[in-house]
Amino acid sequence: MDIFLQQLVNGLVLGSIYALVALGYTMVYGILELINFAHGEVTMIGAMVALTVIGALLGAAPDLPGVLVVLAGILVAIPACMALAFTIEKIAYRPLRKAPRLAPLITAIGVSIILQNLAMLIWGRQYVSFPAILPTRKYEFLGANISLLQIAIVVLALAVMAGLWLLVEKTRLGRAMRATAQSREVAELMGVNVDRVISATFIIGAAIAAIAGVMVSAYYGLAHYYMGFMLGLKAFSAAVLGGIGNIAGAMLGGLLLGVIEALGAGYIGDLTGGFLGSHYQDVFAFFVLIGVLVFRPSGLLGERVATRA
């Protein structure tokens, strides 16, 4: 039981990170019907920028409290990622807005490769380690170990999701986003500045990605230039699972995928008597992706098209 609970906790932590990244995919898809494959790399850049800031701060003032240093890292990473996403949209996607849908998709893959190689040039090919400055306190709960960092990740992720929900549902910008998602032409006729809304969508997604990037590097204690690739694919699967284009779906899909992965990798060996081992961990996300595409292409919450943003 305690082992099951521990797997569940692991899955929820991982899942809330997936959910944050998935939001970026789903928001952009909701408005542009574009799968922004460079989004995983934006997450990676967020982690790398934050780590650079954290390293510099620690070098300058080693006595600063760890939480403050990491917070400073996040606060620099967010605008950096926002600027990056704004630029990507402007340079790579906007000129192709009237092109066939395959063109921006290929461009997205190109941007992803460019960002990966850029990061390799800037930060090198090695794994960059996340300094151990965060409190490592652990709590025992029914035999499962839950660390302060895990609680912080889940709470922060939920707070970001709630904030995004408010933004989409309660603000003028949110209404403009929803209107653009329903029909770009009509929204434009009603006086919505569609270009600005699309830019804003990319920027908000990138800000969330930056937070997710710092979370993932703090959680695993490292970052590297290709970390965004797998993370991006998993988050994309999560977005599809929840119903791509649907914000609540991305949150649900992310959390579910994390739990499926953790439980799958944890129990597959015992359940199949060692025939299939835990090295199939990464495969679960893609099983889920294929399963959803075959049996329920609109995803779990997919049919509620009206609320997509």
Added chain:
Amino acid sequence: MNFGKFAISALSLALAFSLSGCGKTESTGDTVIKIGSVAPLTGPQTHIGKDNENGARLAVDEINARGLELGGRKVTLELFGEDDQAEPKTATIVAQKLVDAGVVAVIGHLNSGTTIPASKIYHDAGIPQISPSATAVAYTAQGYHTAWRVMANDAQQGRALGQFATGKMGAKRIAIIDDRTAYGQGLANEFEKAATAAGGEIVAHEFTNDRATDFTAILTSIKGKTPDLVFFGGMDPQGGPMARQLKRLGLTARLLGGDGLQNANFVKLAGVDAEGVVASSPGLPIDSMPGGPDFRKRYEAKYGAIQLYAPYAYDAVNVLVAAMTRADSADPAKVLAALPKTDLQGVSGPIKFDAKGDTTGGAITLYEVKDGAWRVLETVK
């Protein structure tokens, strides 16, 4: 003369020039001998790969500075560094590229998983391959007369680790994780054999891959089986985060690994959680190597800190050149005939080969992380 004819004659002229260019260097007596060096130069193992290449390059530069004569002619060695990305698929492409480029021998590859598929290509081309660091037993067990290595293999290392785990570390319940590469799997299997033979009980055998960073699921599953030791067959980019997650999940089991963990990067990635981790490395610690401190000085003056296998790459080049000198030729067939008679005092220790191409009598050293650095525990033969 129409344009087509003009173009053809221009081309043939250019070709003639380039050919005469080749001939010219030969006639002055300064023959260039091409040697390949293959290791991952991109991806998570880049630091170790570059280290291998630098080790080989240092040897080549020193030999060139000393001057080498084969068959009465002065020759210059040229090292062709290639990147196999630690990918078996890329390894075969790179191997073919080197063969096509006309190298007479190859130093590499770094990983067993890349060395083994590439060895077929070198074997078919009939050129010697000396791996500084591939330790999987299977590499030299294929019956290729072209496959050699200068480091003790996994059977020797796994045996030492298995005996140490059940002996000095007193482990009774042992969990094993391997990264499914030829190296990780081979080492883990040899370890499992030795540990079981010495009375240890294997309570779990889990798997990951050489790109993973999340081990919480398998470690949690392992935790449920209450081991007192976790053995990892794999490299430091996985071992580092694994050590962290092990502690975070509240496992009390100690982490034990092979030479893939025994480097400075592991300690950096694992941070404070590296304390108490034990790992082995074939051969002697660099400072106990006969030529170790001196090698370190020469290497660090040029390339910075030694990562892992540089001394072995350095030795591999020297073994090759010694064989060339004995054969008095760079002809691969003659060099291969001379390799079995190798008896070289290398930086890493004396190097002799058995019939398969393995080194004889390689020592294994065990290390433990204390106060943020690897300290020698003991050396076993």
